[in-house]
Amino acid sequence: QSALTQPASVSGSPGQSITISCTGSSGDIGHYNLVSWYQQHPGKAPKLIIFEVTKRPSGVSSRFSGSRFGDTASLTISGLQAEDEADYYCCSYAGGTAFVFFGGGTKLAVL
Amino acid sequence: EVQLVESGGGLVRPGGSLRLSCEGSGFTLSSGWIHWVRQAPGKGPKWVARLKSDGSNTPYVDSVEGRFTVFRDSAKNTVYLQMNSLRIEDTAVYYCARGVYDRHFDLWGRGTLVSVSA
Numbered sequence: 051q052s053a054l055t056q057p058a059s060v061s062g063s064p065g066q067s068i069t070i071s072c073t074g075s076s077g078d079i080g081h082y083n084l085v086s087w088y089q090q091h092p093g094k095a096p097k098l099i100i101f102e103v104t105k106r107p108s109g110v111s112s113r114f115s116g117s118r119f120g121d122t123a124s125l126t127i128s129g130l131q132a133e134d135e136a137d138y139y140c141c142s143y144a145g146g147t148a149f150v151f152f153g154g155g156t157k158l159a160v161l
Numbered sequence: 162e163v164q165l166v167e168s169g170g171g172l173v174r175p176g177g178s179l180r181l182s183c184e185g186s187g188f189t190l191s192s193g194w195i196h197w198v199r200q201a202p203g204k205g206p207k208w209v210a211r212l213k214s215d216g217s218n219t220p221y222v223d224s225v226e227g228r229f230t231v232f233r234d235s236a237k238n239t240v241y242l243q244m245n246s247l248r249i250e251d252t253a254v255y256y257c258a259r260g261v262y263d264r265h266f267d268l269w270g271r272g273t274l275v276s277v278s279a
Contacts (some may be wrong), residue, residue: 107267
């Protein structure tokens with residue numbers, strides 16, 4: 051079983067936009083429209099912010115958006131705010147007995 | 162309030178056992194798919210196991226197959242993770258999460274820490 055690949059860290063200034071990539075394979079991200087993204091603040095549980103590649107749960111800011119091209123999914127956060135500083139994890143369904151994989155996580159710093 | 166609350170974590174020696182609990186409130190656990198996900202210190206989450214609403218077909222990640230068991234007590238609205246033959250590499254925060262099938266996880270508990278050490 052292999053994890054999804056994310057950059058270890060990204061940073062941006064308040065008001066800017068950033069994008070976090072998540073690279074998988076044709077067996078997971080490239081095959082299923084089942085990519086989700088989670089935000090995790092230190093010591094807290096993960097929070098769902100994007101599901102099925104592009105959908106936002108009720109209550110999640112429209113500043114968060116998701117996309118996919120081939121085997122790579124992306125999370126874009128626009129209009130960065132201080133409270134966006136957190137760890138972000140991508141996740142994809144992989145089918146069969148592999149089930150669900152998470153990425154290694156990306157630490158977002160809002161400078 | 163709809164929430165999940167885990168308990169039962171702690172320090173255990175290699176080879177020991179622990180039983181984690183995941184109690185639901187505000188909704189009926191048996192109506193949903195409940196997953197266990199763990200997160201080792203400084204690492205990304207890793208899916209561990211899942212219990213479907215009908216209790217059938219409970220898969221486990223290869224590294225815990227045969228050692229961990231997921232089951233439910235509907236009267237207590239609680240799902241359990243029985244962990245036997247614990248290894249040092251099982252050390253992690255264990256979360257239970259409500260799954261929209263196996264697609265994504267829309268509700269998480271706050272987690273319980275399991276430390277396996279001699």
